[in-house]
Amino acid sequence: MKALNRRDFIKNTTAVTAGVATIASGISLTTFAAEPKESEPVTKEKRWGMLIDVNKLTESNIEDMVNACQEENGWGNEVHSRAEQKPNWIKKVKVKDKSTGKIDTLPMMCQHCEQPPCVDVCPTNASMKREDGIVLVDKHLCIGCRYCMMACPYDARSFVHEDLNNQKTHMPRGKGTVESCTLCVHRVDKGGVPACAEVVDSDAVIFGDLYDANSKINQTLKKIQSTQIRADLNLNTGVRYSGI
Amino acid sequence: MYAQQVTFKWDLVSNYTREIMNRLLIVFLALAFSNVFAHVEHHIPNLGAKATEFKDDGKEAHKRPNMSHKDSLIMQRKMHPELLLHKRDRTLRQGVRGGRASLEKCVDCHTSVDKDGEHIPVNAPEQFCSTCHQKVGTSVDCFSCHRTTPAEEM
Numbered sequence: 001m002k003a004l005n006r007r008d009f010i011k012n013t014t015a016v017t018a019g020v021a022t023i024a025s026g027i028s029l030t031t032f033a034a035e036p037k038e039s040e041p042v043t044k045e046k047r048w049g050m051l052i053d054v055n056k057l058t059e060s061n062i063e064d065m066v067n068a069c070q071e072e073n074g075w076g077n078e079v080h081s082r083a084e085q086k087p088n089w090i091k092k093v094k095v096k097d098k099s100t101g102k103i104d105t106l107p108m109m110c111q112h113c114e115q116p117p118c119v120d121v122c123p124t125n126a127s128m129k130r131e132d133g134i135v136l137v138d139k140h141l142c143i144g145c146r147y148c149m150m151a152c153p154y155d156a157r158s159f160v161h162e163d164l165n166n167q168k169t170h171m172p173r174g175k176g177t178v179e180s181c182t183l184c185v186h187r188v189d190k191g192g193v194p195a196c197a198e199v200v201d202s203d204a205v206i207f208g209d210l211y212d213a214n215s216k217i218n219q220t221l222k223k224i225q226s227t228q229i230r231a232d233l234n235l236n237t238g239v240r241y242s243g244i
Numbered sequence: 245m246y247a248q249q250v251t252f253k254w255d256l257v258s259n260y261t262r263e264i265m266n267r268l269l270i271v272f273l274a275l276a277f278s279n280v281f282a283h284v285e286h287h288i289p290n291l292g293a294k295a296t297e298f299k300d301d302g303k304e305a306h307k308r309p310n311m312s313h314k315d316s317l318i319m320q321r322k323m324h325p326e327l328l329l330h331k332r333d334r335t336l337r338q339g340v341r342g343g344r345a346s347l348e349k350c351v352d353c354h355t356s357v358d359k360d361g362e363h364i365p366v367n368a369p370e371q372f373c374s375t376c377h378q379k380v381g382t383s384v385d386c387f388s389c390h391r392t393t394p395a396e397e398m
Binding site for chain 2: 042165185
């Protein structure tokens with residue numbers, strides 16, 4: 001038998017390794033090319049937004065919106081968290097005009113800012129804005145530091161304080177990470193509408209592409225008076241309100 | 245004369261060690277490769293209800309174009325962490341949906357059903373997503389967030 005010396009051995013292994021590397025790169029090419037029916041990445045050509053007409057919403061409508069969100073995304077059944085620790089993806093808030101004393105009740109959730117402070121402060125890039133304007137927590141990267149919660153002017157984010165199970169398939173959630181309204185991204189990516197918008201009158205909450213001149217939201221915003229909450233911060237929110 | 249003898253003895257020794265090393269090398273390589281082949285034929289318990297059905301129907305799970313089914317399975321076994329992480333980032337950060345690698349689908353196919361017809365969490369001991377991991381001492385944290393059984397029927 002031919003005895004291998006060390007040098008030959010190294011030579012042979014290199015050849016083998018090179019072979020494997022070539023095969024492997026061929027494999028990954030076919031893999032990614034061959035994945036069936038993947039949708040395209042989202043682009044800057046769209047910007048998702050929501051217009052909420054406060055005059056068209058009763059308090060019970062707003063409660064319906066909150067319930068629809070809980071049902072859709074599976075939050076609100078936390079048992080070990082104290083009241084102030086409980087998640088609040090969307091909530092009913094009362095705002096009072098200091099000079100007139102007029103009180104408005106409105107649904108409040110992540111405003112999907114164009115310049116989101118939560119993204120600026122995140123140390124791990126977990127807090128992020130998709131190209132189409134939806135602001136999310138990439139929970140895979142979230143270390144639970146909660147800077148984003150402090151940075152958010154709308155108090156829209158919450159932290160999961162306890163172990164969870166029986167989550168919704170489309171909405172993984174778990175202890176130690178921050179979460180907030182995702183604009184029901186799992187529905188939107190399939191051409192759907194956020195659960196809260198679906199449950200109320202379609203004129204009261206209009207969801208759509210702010211940039212699309214033919215969309216109902218774009219056309220309505222051109223016609224009527226609307227506001228961004230804390231417009232003074234220049235965050236250019238994706239969620240707009242009218243009637244306040 | 246004395247020195248020469250010593251050298252001679254050293255030669256003997258090194259020839260002998262080299263021979264042993266070569267044999268060990270062959271044994272090592274043989275083991276390494278037999279391991280690879282043994283794994284191709286290995287049996288995974290608790291493939292899961294839908295996956296078992298799928299296989300029994302003669303369908304080739306994880307089959308990739310231009311690759312034999314056997315190689316596709318090796319690929320799936322070796323690369324599933326990378327495939328999952330790739331998919332994860334594309335879905336969450338870029339909104340790419342559909343395609344083959346979704347974690348939701350793995351759970352759907354690979355969960356088993358107990359004798360009362362209830363789904364067993366796919367990451368419970370001895371279930372599909374934990375048998376191999378137990379063996380190699382990997383722990384996977386995905387299921388603290390991701391649902392471990394298929395969604396309830398609507």
